[in-house]
Amino acid sequence: MIVHVQGVERLCASIGHVRAGKLLDDFYTRLCTIARKNDAVERIGDRKFAILLNGMRNQGHVSLAAQKIERLARETGSKYGDQLNLNTTIGIALCPLHGEEAAELMRLAEIASLDGRCRSESVCFFEEKAAQKLFMDWSLEQRLDNALQSGDLQLHYQPKICLRTGKIVGAEALMRWHEPEIGQISPDIFIDLAESTGQIVDLTQFAIQSACRELADWQNLLPNLSVAVNITPSIIQSREIVDVLESATNIWGVSPSALTLEVTENALMEDREASHEILSQIREFGSRISIDDFGTGYSSFAYLKEIPADELKIDRSFVMGMLNDTGDYKIVEHSIAIAKSFGLCVVAEGIESAAMLEELRKLGCDHAQGYFIGEPTRAVDFEAFCQKAQTEGRAKE
Ligand code: C2E
Ligand code: MG
Ligand code: MG
Numbered sequence: 001m002i003v004h005v006q007g008v009e010r011l012c013a014s015i016g017h018v019r020a021g022k023l024l025d026d027f028y029t030r031l032c033t034i035a036r037k038n039d040a041v042e043r044i045g046d047r048k049f050a051i052l053l054n055g056m057r058n059q060g061h062v063s064l065a066a067q068k069i070e071r072l073a074r075e076t077g078s079k080y081g082d083q084l085n086l087n088t089t090i091g092i093a094l095c096p097l098h099g100e101e102a103a104e105l106m107r108l109a110e111i112a113s114l115d116g117r118c119r120s121e122s123v124c125f126f127e128e129k130a131a132q133k134l135f136m137d138w139s140l141e142q143r144l145d146n147a148l149q150s151g152d153l154q155l156h157y158q159p160k161i162c163l164r165t166g167k168i169v170g171a172e173a174l175m176r177w178h179e180p181e182i183g184q185i186s187p188d189i190f191i192d193l194a195e196s197t198g199q200i201v202d203l204t205q206f207a208i209q210s211a212c213r214e215l216a217d218w219q220n221l222l223p224n225l226s227v228a229v230n231i232t233p234s235i236i237q238s239r240e241i242v243d244v245l246e247s248a249t250n251i252w253g254v255s256p257s258a259l260t261l262e263v264t265e266n267a268l269m270e271d272r273e274a275s276h277e278i279l280s281q282i283r284e285f286g287s288r289i290s291i292d293d294f295g296t297g298y299s300s301f302a303y304l305k306e307i308p309a310d311e312l313k314i315d316r317s318f319v320m321g322m323l324n325d326t327g328d329y330k331i332v333e334h335s336i337a338i339a340k341s342f343g344l345c346v347v348a349e350g351i352e353s354a355a356m357l358e359e360l361r362k363l364g365c366d367h368a369q370g371y372f373i374g375e376p377t378r379a380v381d382f383e384a385f386c387q388k389a390q391t392e393g394r395a396k397e
Pocket of ligand 3: 293315316349
């Protein structure tokens with residue numbers, strides 16, 4: 001097994017480098033004392049230890065040994081300060097189940113320890129499937145970095161119309177990634193990955209810059225068009241987003257009010273205080289906030305009352321089911337009523353038929369988006385779509 005000590009930086013900051021070094025030495029000495037005759041304990045880094053345990057009867061037996069090490073880490077930490085927790089992640093590979101060679105077992109235990117850190121689990125056994133996912137994520141992470149440089153990432157635009165006038169009022173910018181070797185990769189996969197690796201900051205910056213550049217291009221054709229860009233939980237908890245908006249709108253000479261940021265209901269619930277403050281700053285700057293995928297989260301009326309938002313977007317799963325499922329219909333109907341009572345503009349997404357469009361119009365929904373109106377397309381195709389609508393009298397003046 002590999003024992004990885006977590007939070008060494010925090011340790012150094014609280015008790016100083018010298019004492020933190022002593023603590024780790026002390027932990028190593030204690031690890032050696034609990035080793036039995038045929039076991040081996042090696043320090044393989046300043047915060048990492050490799051332990052070979054012999055004669056373990058089964059996996060449960062190994063788990064007990066891991067728990068003993070965790071206890072030992074806690075005890076060692078508490079010797080250096082009352083509130084001091086020495087946290088560890090333990091990765092485990094078994095012989096002969098996972099491998100026979102010491103070097104290979106160490107490699108697999110290292111993978112298990114990394115997997116444990118990703119999953120926030122303090123003890124983790126090697127699993128082939130989890131290892132494959134880790135390797136795939138690393139490979140995708142690298143490819144995503146390349147994509148940001150090479151132009152393989154693109155924004156597509158899906159029109160939104162006003163249900164009262166039938167005219168185009170805006171577009172949602174949706175990211176597309178065509179990876180040269182893999183092909184098209186769904187945003188559900190790469191956005192989650194980017195959120196976990198921190199690449200989401202660059203991705204969001206790219207989306208906002210591209211949307212502003214496109215808006216600037218479309219200003220003559222569609223002067224009042226607004227574009228919505230999606231943002232994730234980590235973005236609404238960082239102040240940088242307002243600087244990114246300011247810089248992009250300045251560079252391209254676009255009004256802040258032409259940009260809407262879509263935040264999912266669930267993302268808003270993650271850190272209510274932090275997100276509340278950032279959303280207020282975004283609105284003070286002049287851009288709009290839309291609550292995306294509404295109905296799938298857990299926000300309360302009390303929270304809705306306070307939330308700094310302009311728009312509510314009903315999740316497409318309810319809209320798509322509303323004509324066949326009375327439950328979905330009621331959710332859509334009540335979501336529209338809730339939005340209106342809080343003075344929010346209400347948008348339905350996922351409209352796939354004329355019948356759905358008509359029903360939403362009757363229910364008093366403000367705006368609509370879905371394949372029936374228009375699929376997400378490249379910027380040039382979206383422009384052509386708007387031009388055509390304009391000649392037919394459907395584009396916003
Ligand atoms: P979302 O923001 O809720 O976007 C709407 C999704 O519904 C899009 O999926 C869109 O293609 C799809 N859609 C639109 N109309 C219809 C319809 O009539 N029927 C059906 N079945 N689907 C429809 P997409 O493009 O795969 O994006 C999935 C999610 O990925 C988005 O959900 C959004 O949360 C995220 N995403 C996409 N682009 C970005 C981005 O640039 N940044 C961030 N942070 N997230 C993004
Ligand atoms: Mg969205
Ligand atoms: Mg949505």
